[in-house]
Amino acid sequence: MLEDLFKMVTTRFNGDEKNEIKEFKCPRCQNGCGADELQKNMWVCPECGYHSRMNARDRIAITCDKGTFREYDKDMQTANPIDFPGYEEKIETMQEKTGLTEAVVTGECTIHGEPCIIGVMDSHFMMASMGSVVGEKITRAFERAAEKKLPLILFTASGGARMQEGLVSLMQMAKTSGAAARLSEAGVLYITVLTDPTTGGVTASFASLGDIIIAEPKVLVGFAGRRVIEGTIKQRLPEDFQSAEFLLENGFVDFICERKSIRRTIAHLIRLHRPPVKDNGAALADSSPADKSPAENKSKTSKEKTVSKENDENMGSNGNASNAGNANNASSANSAGKSDKSEGIFGAHKNKPGKGAGKNG
Amino acid sequence: MAENMSGAANVSQEREITPFERLMIVRNKNRPTIRDYIPLIFTDFFELHGDRFYGDDGAILGGIGRLEGTPVTVIAEVKGRDIYENKASNFAMPHPEGYRKALRLAHQAEKFHRPVICFIDTPGAFCGVEAEKRGQGEAIARSLAEFMTLKTPVISLVLGEGGSGGALALGVCDELAMLENASYSVISPRGFASILWKDPSKEEEACGIMRITSHDALSLGICEEIIPEPAGGAHNDPETTAENIAEFLVKTLNKKMAKDIDVLLNERYNKFRKIGEFME
Structure with a gap:
């Protein structure tokens, strides 16, 4: 029973970060920060980048x-x-x-x-x-x-x-x-x-x-x-x-994927999975170079090939600068900025960190 | 069969066997394993090895044989009968390659329209560094998802211990049966006691409240049939136990094989879909 009680007390302490805990101590790097600072940083440890619960x-x-x-x-x-x-x-x-x-x-x-x-x-x-x-x-x-x-x-x-x-x-x-x-x-x-x-x-x-x-x-x-x-x-x-x-x-x-880029990443992935618009060739052409991976573009016309080459170059510079695991997506995201709804995932997150979150306040 | 049924009933009338006592029966070192049952239940059995990705897991046995003349695929977790067998089968605790072998053979069965019979007998999936590296979670998840949509009848049977996700990975089926003394649980009673009371020695107490017996599983709507064991447990008469198992399998397979595959798959989905208790 005592153990149960102890468990409940610890749960309560960890229970509601927002209302009860004024200080955050990172379980990974042991550094601390204020609850406000943590919230502003989207609950990511400012020291080590641990994405807290x-x-x-x-x-x-x-x-x-x-x-x-x-x-x-x-x-x-x-x-x-x-x-x-x-x-x-x-x-x-x-x-x-x-x-x-x-x-x-x-x-x-x-x-x-x-x-x-x-x-x-x-x-x-x-x-x-x-x-x-x-x-x-x-x-x-x-x-x-x-x-x-x-x-x-x-x-x-x-x-x-x-x-x-x-x-x-x-x-x-x-x-x-x-x-x-x-x-x-x-x-x-x-x-x-x-x-x-x-x-x-x-x-x-x-x-x-x-x-x-x-x-x-x-x-x-x-x-x-x-x-x-x-x-x-x-x-x-x-x-x-x-x-x-x-x-x-x-x-x-x-x-x-870092928390600050997750919104754009998800939105972008959803767009990549939209079925192609068959009766509107123009719409397809607008979005396809950005939305296709370089491998898929190999079978396209020579004109499109050129576009995809540009993408590859973009990937080269952007991929180096962003997370290694994200390098492939970075290319398409970067050039996707041309189309209306798309915001470059990784380019944008590097330049304007936390923008996606800011919108929601 | 009827004789055995009444035999089992007599035992329970004499004195209620506690869940912990049943667990002890299941853990008896003489309890028959799948290697004892295969020659008693199937003919023309060929063991098939390997997952075609990484290796061959001794904790899961797979193969093709005949059940009263009908070709079937058999997939089973393997308890060892002695220390050498247990070493080879890792005490029936599969690694990811074991579940991937199982799935490979299940898809092979699907291709050739053979029903699949799974025998569950494991304390749980193996917990270790290599198992994590090779994706134990993914292997079990994939198994659950793909057995659910496998286009051929699947019958599962718990022979002894059905421990956690490692057991469930072979438990997504059209009908689940349990040997009378077998158990099926979300975690081993020892693990349960350790998590909830920080005291693994309270195993017996855990057995009392976890509802792990075949009768519990039947009343929770998780298992469809209890297969009787001879008095004292299957080890007292493996031949009779094997006969009981074979009788259940033949009866159930005939029933399931007669069904249209879409109907079968919907029923399989709904068998699991309806499990859960909540208010709204």
Whole structure:
């Protein structure tokens, strides 16, 4: 019981960063800063660039176009499927502390004008563990995305399956993955953004199934807990084990993207997945050079080849300056600035950091 | 079969076996493993190796055989019967290449219109540096997603321990059965006690509240059938247990193979889709 109490106290302390914690101490570099400064920096450690944990409300505010978010299944509440002692009370306490009903918020919004369905997991709510409600809301998000043919963007964070729901929570992995498979069959874009920490049953289900998998810098992503592995192998693991960079190196994420560029990155990816406009040749020609990768352009006419060559050159200079993992996207993003809605992802983020977020205040 | 059923019923009438006692039966070193069952259930069995990407995981066995004449693909987690077998099968804890081998064979089965039979028997997917490097999470996730849309019947059966995602990776199916004493859980009872009470020795207590038995899974709508074991557990009579398993498989496969594939896939999706309890 004492241990339970201790756990609750620590959870409360970490629970609501915005209202209760005045000082932020970075768990990675141990440097501190004020809560205001942290917020201004989009909850990224000003010293080391660690992308700290955000609550769902703030994440939605910096990601969606202002005022466009419409929440789904807002009132869905947790039941107690295996009659786990004290579970209802635990949920109530978490609801009071976080102002959330459960560990994931889903809904519809636009991002840089692009309509999409978005889901944000909040690690402040029972470490965003997946029980019936999380599983159901995520599954419905997949099903709605398939039905409405809207891209689905999930910001994942989770300690894994919700222990208090036993086998029922394990089955949510199958349920959500099955829904992801159906969305894939429907040919709809699904992007996952792995945030700190994405582990266990969520890594082993929908988080790993994105058409495109993005990770925030330095976040923890893995299947098994670090301590479990250290216990098995009886030695300390290197610092970067199970980091976003570790995953990139081993081929399990497409690229790492800083928080300040995520809005534009997502919007751009959505545009790249828009079906080509068949009856309007001009529209296609306007956007295609920017939207096509150099490899795809090889089969195009000589005129277009020239354009793509320019892109390659752009990539050369821009790619060097931006994140290594992003080099390929940088080329198309840079020249995409020509078309109306597109804003160069990486060029822009280098020149005007935080612009995307500023719009949302 | 009827005789065994009543035998099992007698046992439970004598005294309720606790979940922890069932776990002990399942962990009995003489409990039959998939290697014991294969010759008793299937004929013409050929083992097929490797994931075609990285290696061959001894924790997962795959192959083709006949079940009462019908060709089927068999995929199973392998508990060892002694220390040498356990070393080769990593105590039935698969690495990512094991799940990728399973998926390769599942797609092969799909191509040749063979049903797939999965036997679950694992404490969990392996937790280690190499497993993480090769994407344990991705391998399991891919398995869940692709079994859900696999266009051929899939039957899964829990032989012993069904631990966590490592078990579920072979558990996305049209019908799930469990041997009477088998368990199926979100995490090992030891891990559960360790996480919730910071005390792994409270394993027995954890068993009491986790609802991990075949009867729990049946009442939660997660498993469809309990296959009876001889009194005291499968190790007391592996042949009879194998007969019971074969009888279930034949009956269920006939039922599933008669279905239109789209109907089957919708039913499979909905079997998992409806699991979960919430209010709104």
